[in-house]
Amino acid sequence: MTSLYIIGGGRWARAVAGEAxxxxxxxxxxxxxxxxxxxxxKAWSADFVGKEAITVTKNLPKKLNIKSSIYVANETxxxxxxxxxxxxxxxxxxxxxxxxxxxxxxxxxxxLYKREDIxxxxxxxxxxxxxxxxxxxxxxxxxFENIEFYWxxxxxxxxxxxxxxxxxxxxxHHDIFPHIYSIMYELxxxxxxxxxxxxxxxxxENLILDxxxxxxxxxxxxxxxxxxxxxxxIRFSNESKTINFNxxxxxxxxxxVDGISIMKLNLGVxxxxxxxxxxxxxxxxxxxxxxRLDAKRSFESIRICENIDQGVLNSDx
Numbered sequence: 001m002t003s004l005y006i007i008g009g010g011r012w013a014r015a016v017a018g019e020a021x022x023x024x025x026x027x028x029x030x031x032x033x034x035x036x037x038x039x040x041x042k043a044w045s046a047d048f049v050g051k052e053a054i055t056v057t058k059n060l061p062k063k064l065n066i067k068s069s070i071y072v073a074n075e076t077x078x079x080x081x082x083x084x085x086x087x088x089x090x091x092x093x094x095x096x097x098x099x100x101x102x103x104x105x106x107x108x109x110x111x112l113y114k115r116e117d118i119x120x121x122x123x124x125x126x127x128x129x130x131x132x133x134x135x136x137x138x139x140x141x142x143x144f145e146n147i148e149f150y151w152x153x154x155x156x157x158x159x160x161x162x163x164x165x166x167x168x169x170x171x172x173h174h175d176i177f178p179h180i181y182s183i184m185y186e187l188x189x190x191x192x193x194x195x196x197x198x199x200x201x202x203x204x205e206n207l208i209l210d211x212x213x214x215x216x217x218x219x220x221x222x223x224x225x226x227x228x229x230x231x232x233x234i235r236f237s238n239e240s241k242t243i244n245f246n247x248x249x250x251x252x253x254x255x256x257v258d259g260i261s262i263m264k265l266n267l268g269v270x271x272x273x274x275x276x277x278x279x280x281x282x283x284x285x286x287x288x289x290x291x292r293l294d295a296k297r298s299f300e301s302i303r304i305c306e307n308i309d310q311g312v313l314n315s316d317x
Contacts, residue, residue, distance in 0.1 A: 001027065001029045001065075001067065002026055002027065002029065002067045002069075002281060003028070003031065003064065003068040004028050004029070004030050004031070004068075004069050004070075004071065004277075004281065005060060005064070005069070005071070006030070006031070006071045006073055007033045007034075007060075007070065007071070007072050007073060007074050007082060008032070008033075008034060008073035008075075009034030009036050009037030009038070009040065009074070010074075010075075013032060013034070013041075013073040014032075014041070014048075015273070016071055016073060016273070017030055017032055017045075017054050018048065019271075019273045019274050019277060020274075020277050021053055021054065022274060023277060023278065023281075026278075028281075029055075030053070030054045030055070031054070031057060032045070032055070032056045033057055033059065033060055034056065034058070034074075035058045035059070038056065038057075041056045042056045060086065063089075064089050066091075067284060068089070068284075069091055069092045069093070069280060069281060069283075069284050070086055070089065070091060070093045071093075071096070071277075071280070072093060072094065072095045072096060073096040075167060076100060076101060076169070076170050076174075077169060079095060079099065079100045080100055080105045080108075080109065083095065083112075083113075084109070084112065087113065087118060090117070091118075091284070092118075092121065092283045092284050093113075093118065093119070093120055093121065094121040094122065094123060094293065095120070095121070095298075096123045097123050097175075097178040097298065098170065098174045098175065098178050098298070098301070098305075099178070099295065099301075101171075101302070101305075102302070103299065103302045103306060106298075106299050107299075110295070110299070119284075120289075120295045121280055121283065121290075121293035121295060122293060122294075122295045122297070122298035123276065123293075124178075124179075124182035124186075124292055124293060124294075124297060124298070125179075125272050125276050126179055126183045126272065127182050127186040127292040128270065128272040128273075128275035128279070129247065129270045130251070130267065130270040131245070131247065131251035131253065131270060132186055132187070134265070135187065135243075135253055136186070138243055139187060139243065142236065142241065142243060144217065144236040144237055144241075144243070145216075145217060145218065145238045146217070146218045146219075146220075146235075146236070146238070147217060147219045147220070147234065147235065147237075148220050148221075148222070148234070148235045149180055149219070149221045149233070149234050150222045150231050150232070150234075151179070151221065151222065151223050151224070151232060152222070152223075152225075152227035152230060152231035152232075153166075153225045153227060153230060154228065154229055155225065155226055166225065171305075171309070172205050172207050172225060173209070173305050173309075174302075176223050177209075177221075177223075177301055177304065177305055177308070178301045178305075180221055181193075181300065181301040182297055182301070183234070185297050186292065188213075191214055192213065192214050193211050193212075193213060193219070194215070195210070195307050195311060196210050196212055197209070197210035198308065198311040205223075205225035205226055206224050206225075207221075207223040207224075208221070208222055208223070209223070229248075230248050230249075232246065233245070233246045233248065240257060240258055241255070241256065242255070242256040243255050243256075244256070250267070250268055250269055251266075251267040251268065251269065252264065252265065252266050253265045276292075276293070279292065279293060
């Protein structure tokens with residue numbers, strides 16, 4: 001039996017458990033670990049998927065079988081301590097974003113896991129969208145000069161059947177930028193990113209970040225938590241052509257030339273979380289972790305967010 005342990009008692013831990021339960025071909029033994037919300041998770045498990053489908057306990061067992069994996073989805077402030085505590089199990093581990101808030105702590109974890117030969121992955125779920133590869137192909141021969149990335153959230157939004165809440169002690173950019181960076185890396189591979197400007201409004205949780213990619217391409221991100229509706233949109237453009245990728249709900253690619261739409265593709269909704277879970281579980285069978293789960297990308301994202309931290313501090317002072 002392949003065992004998946006999910007550490008966490010919140011909405012995302014439930015979402016992961018629910019999607020993992022749909023992977024019927026793996027015959028997963030799914031266990032949620034939560035001290036803080038043990039009663040709530042027990043009630044959810046019984047009500048949502050049936051009493052026998054998902055086990056809920058307060059602690060990990062003392063030993064795990066060799067076919068076990070752990071998904072860490074607890075509060076970000078607990079990640080460093082949690083990753084230290086579970087290293088002794090020596091099983092593949094996947095950490096929800098953000099990996100943590102400080103690169104120095106991340107480096108400590110990387111050193112520990114390398115020394116103990118533990119496979120460490122990080123959640124980069126949008127790299128598993130089916131539409132990403134189609135978009136990547138459309139961009140191959142397009143010499144765009146500007147990229148704008150809109151990531152807007154509604155304050156009262158329901159996702160996976162529940163009201164979406166944000167961790168109050170995780171800054172806006174630390175929460176969102178890991179997604180943005182992983183998507184950009186999936187599209188372009190290695191690139192140089194320079195932060196050149198910040199516009200922030202802490203009251204509306206609105207943050208505009210200006211970057212340069214490889215010293216030439218202008219890259220602006222619009223991050224907002226008080227929007228009237230959910231928006232996930234990337235716009236690639238030059239003077240005559242624009243490619244829009246809108247994945248706010250369904251995944252849509254549109255190409256516009258000289259103001260005229262010449263192509264629209266609606267690619268539906270990918271099972272990206274299931275795809276990512278499959279890739280993670282497979283890492284227990286092979287020597288290599290799927291490149292789309294490479295923890296180095298999350299470390300790079302932390303370093304960028306630390307630069308943004310300093311920039312926001314300076315703009316507020």
